[in-house]
Amino acid sequence: MTAEAAAVAERTRLGLADLPAAALPVIDEAGELARAVDREAADPWDTLRALGQHGLLSAPLPLQVELVHALARRCTATAFSLWGHRSGLEYHAVTGTPPPAGSETGTPALASGMAPAYKEEAGLGEIPLVATDQADGSLAVSGVLPWCSNLRPGSWIVLPVRWEDGRRAIVRVARDAAGVSVKPLVGLAALDGTSSGVLRLEQVAVAPHDVLTEDVPAFRDRARAAFLLIQSGMCPGLAGAALDAAEAAADPVARRVLGAEIEAGREDWETLREDLVRAVEEAADAADAAGPAVDAPGASRRQLVTVRLETALLAGRATRLEQKTVGGRGYALASDTSRRAREAAFLPVQSPTEIHLRHLLAPTGEAPRSPS
Known part of the structure; x- marks a missing residue:
């Protein structure tokens, strides 16, 4: 071999x-x-x-x-x-x-509207969904999420809300509930199939049993590992497919000219695979030891953020390398090369965005292992 x-x-x-x-x-x-x-x-x-x-x-x-x-x-x-x-x-x-x-x-679908909760934690904005208490014990929620996916008919969306008095909660709302509307986002690069859209809530009733928790800081900490690590798992998958295609397409001249980039891609993929595996195993061990609803040591927040950022950057580098070796035929929109490049282009803007991740790492003085 x-x-x-x-x-x-x-x-x-x-x-x-x-x-x-x-x-x-x-x-x-x-x-x-x-x-x-x-x-x-x-x-x-x-x-x-x-x-x-x-x-x-x-x-x-x-x-x-x-x-x-x-x-x-x-x-x-x-x-x-x-x-x-x-x-x-x-x-x-x-x-x-x-x-x-x-x-x-998978029936119904679930949608994650959690980006505002993590952005607020980082000091990058305020939760845009506002709750008011109702006499019957329910909440009425109004506001707009500018991006949410899996907004299929029959789906449920989990999202953060805030009260004007400073309280916070995590709630779920039905996609088809009264007062919920979706403006589909179409013409997206590689993501038109993800049922993404702008979510608007106008006095949407949330029953007490649909309030998941009012301890938002603890919720963020407990959900963080799965939120980031499953995202991170996508990145070496996409990067690996691009590296495979790049190596398969490289002729002798490309191997000579781009040899250092090809070898760096191999090494980076394996290094980041090890980092991701280590973080997942630590998170899983912590959950097994203490239960998912109890705080326990595991992969650190810095470790989770670093893995998420580095794997996303690798996917971008890998798809650009694939484009170089495949050449003009990869420019066709129907090609797998074009699709992977468009998929990778989403990663810097998927929440947490590259700017969000770099912001979180800035106080530690850390920089990505390789430039984006």
């Missing part, structure tokens, strides 16, 4: 968990559907519901990160939809709240 073939074989999995054999055809089919999903001619939720039949939508963190990595190698839009849904399940788990019926198998 050549060094190139060995590198490709190693990049097919993270080594966190073995995916069930019955799920492998579903994952492979996601790759076959990737171009159709990119054109909105196929629905990523067909894949997710099929995975749900194998219990994989609510799988433990190590298996979940392995799964999202496998999907991102084939279709990052499908992996991104899985991240949003699995995050929604995590929000229920860490607050001890039963999730909506059927969500563990």
